[in-house]
Amino acid sequence: MEVTSIHDGIIIDHVPAGTALKVLEYLRINPSATKLALIMNTDSRRYGTKDIIKVEDADTAIDLDVLGLVARSATVDVIRGGRIVDKKTPTLPERVVNVITCVNPRCVTTTEPGIDQVFYLDRADGDVYRCRYCDEEAEF
Amino acid sequence: MVGTSVITLDDLSIAQIRELLDKAQYIDTHRKEVAHTCDGRVLATLFYEPSTRTRLSFETAMLRLGGKVIGFAGAQLASVTKGESIADTLKTVSNYVDVVAIRHPKEGAALVAADAASVPVINAGDGGHMHPTQTLADLATLRSRFGRVNHLTIGLCGDLTFGRTVHSLIETLCRFGDVRFVLISPKELRTPQYVLNRINATPSCSYVEVSDLSEVIGDLDALYMTRVQKERFFNEDDYLRLRDTYILDEAKLALAKPDMAVLHPLPRVNEIAKEVDDDPRAAYFEQVRNGMLMRMALESSVLGDELPGFAEHENKEVMA
Ligand SMILES: [Zn+2]
Numbered sequence: 001m002e003v004t005s006i007h008d009g010i011i012i013d014h015v016p017a018g019t020a021l022k023v024l025e026y027l028r029i030n031p032s033a034t035k036l037a038l039i040m041n042t043d044s045r046r047y048g049t050k051d052i053i054k055v056e057d058a059d060t061a062i063d064l065d066v067l068g069l070v071a072r073s074a075t076v077d078v079i080r081g082g083r084i085v086d087k088k089t090p091t092l093p094e095r096v097v098n099v100i101t102c103v104n105p106r107c108v109t110t111t112e113p114g115i116d117q118v119f120y121l122d123r124a125d126g127d128v129y130r131c132r133y134c135d136e137e138a139e140f
Numbered sequence: 141m142v143g144t145s146v147i148t149l150d151d152l153s154i155a156q157i158r159e160l161l162d163k164a165q166y167i168d169t170h171r172k173e174v175a176h177t178c179d180g181r182v183l184a185t186l187f188y189e190p191s192t193r194t195r196l197s198f199e200t201a202m203l204r205l206g207g208k209v210i211g212f213a214g215a216q217l218a219s220v221t222k223g224e225s226i227a228d229t230l231k232t233v234s235n236y237v238d239v240v241a242i243r244h245p246k247e248g249a250a251l252v253a254a255d256a257a258s259v260p261v262i263n264a265g266d267g268g269h270m271h272p273t274q275t276l277a278d279l280a281t282l283r284s285r286f287g288r289v290n291h292l293t294i295g296l297c298g299d300l301t302f303g304r305t306v307h308s309l310i311e312t313l314c315r316f317g318d319v320r321f322v323l324i325s326p327k328e329l330r331t332p333q334y335v336l337n338r339i340n341a342t343p344s345c346s347y348v349e350v351s352d353l354s355e356v357i358g359d360l361d362a363l364y365m366t367r368v369q370k371e372r373f374f375n376e377d378d379y380l381r382l383r384d385t386y387i388l389d390e391a392k393l394a395l396a397k398p399d400m401a402v403l404h405p406l407p408r409v410n411e412i413a414k415e416v417d418d419d420p421r422a423a424y425f426e427q428v429r430n431g432m433l434m435r436m437a438l439e440s441s442v443l444g445d446e447l448p449g450f451a452e453h454e455n456k457e458v459m460a
Contacts, residue, residue, distance in 0.1 A: 106267050108246040113225050115252065124341070125334055133248025134269055 011077040012053040017041050020051035026070045027062055065093040070140055094121050104136035142444035145254035145261040149272045149312050161283050163437035166450050177445045178207035184237040185211035188244040194264050198241040201435035227256035234258040239443055260442040268304050274405055275308045277431030281423050285401040290318040297324040297353055298366035298386050300331040305405050306366055307335050314342040321347035322356050326382045357396045365404045365411050389413040403427055
């Protein structure tokens with residue numbers, strides 16, 4: 001597949017196949033107002049298939065915590081003048097506040113007003129994220 | 141432990157749990173000596189859903205320590221909270237009392253309460269999520285029967301899928317180590333994988349999964365029975381069939397060790413036949429007493445009120 005190259009911006013590679021739009025949403029990148037290229041369900045030597053997100057003129061300060069949360073396998077190339085000037089990998093944040101919401105209908109966060117949505121990284125159980133209140137596993 | 145909220149047993153170290161077990165045992169034999177431990181203290185029991193037996197246990201515990209009790213439960217709720225958030229209610233009640241016990245149908249409600257309160261909060265059950273003082277009662281019962289909570293073969297029988305008190309007990313026993321678990325349930329109600337992982341991650345603990353209680357009852361030091369709840373089943377026939385398979389009666393008990401202990405978080409439906417109550421192996425009413433004693437130990441500990449004579453008693457134990 002032909003991949004348009006970009007001059008100044010970022011390339012988010014190794015995004016889990018089919019999830020690029022969701023990743024954009026979590027990164028708060030508005031696809032209707034941003035110059036970007038999406039390559040979805042393309043071949044990947046490492047993962048079989050993957051998505052690639054290319055953002056021209058992007059603010060390179062993308063939230064690596066949020067990226068780690070939704071696409072921990074992703075890599076970020078920072079492009080300046082058509083060349084890769086930096087490579088970044090997402091981190092797995094220990095705590096995530098107000099990025100995802102708990103899906104458990106029995107959770108106190110569904111009824112208590114003014115409460116932060118807080119998730120923690122459960123390293124003992126395969127690095128999943130769990131709601132701080134009810135311990136339900138996060139869904140994306 | 142002073143000032144600590146207890147939302148799950150993970151909030152307490154094993155050393156602290158051992159100390160609570162020691163205190164409960166001391167309290168049981170020194171009731172007069174401890175009767176003024178919490179003079180001048182006030183406990184609030186905030187019960188957003190009715191659970192009369194748990195509330196009575198928390199309240200009796202404080203009364204027996206010389207403290208007083210205020211609170212609300214179930215029906216009075218609407219007029220007390222007027223739709224107020226848990227956080228605001230706790231910020232208000234913190235001004236009145238020294239310690240709070242909260243029961244709430246929503247999972248995580250006790251943590252919200254502890255975040256907002258300026259006094260220690262004890263979780264008296266938050267939905268099906270956590271019920272740490274039940275697990276403390278279970279541990280105290282093992283301790284009173286065997287003098288220890290580990291180096292035991294413990295059978296858990298019935299609903300092992302949804303019974304969170306069972307999961308909490310298993311996880312806490314894994315922290316003590318050296319327990320063999322025998323998990324007895326129909327295949328529809330087996331132990332969830334994350335609990336099995338917890339046992340696997342503990343080198344000194346092991347488990348087997350079986351479906352026939354009679355087959356394994358002779359191996360057990362303790363048998364923890366649970367309710368098989370109707371709402372877990374899609375159809376009535378499955379429920380009735382499974383419910384009746386896991387009933388403990390004298391015939392099954394005849395196959396058990398003479399000093400096996402039978403535990404149950406109560407209330408029971410029909411999973412333990414009434415005839416078992418008179419058997420010396422029945423420990424479930426003792427468990428109720430132990431629950432109160434552990435709540436006494438916990439309430440006085442988070443308040444920082446020393447039990448008169450306890451420290452000396454412990455030193456004597458160490459010397460002897
Ligand atoms: Zn939750």
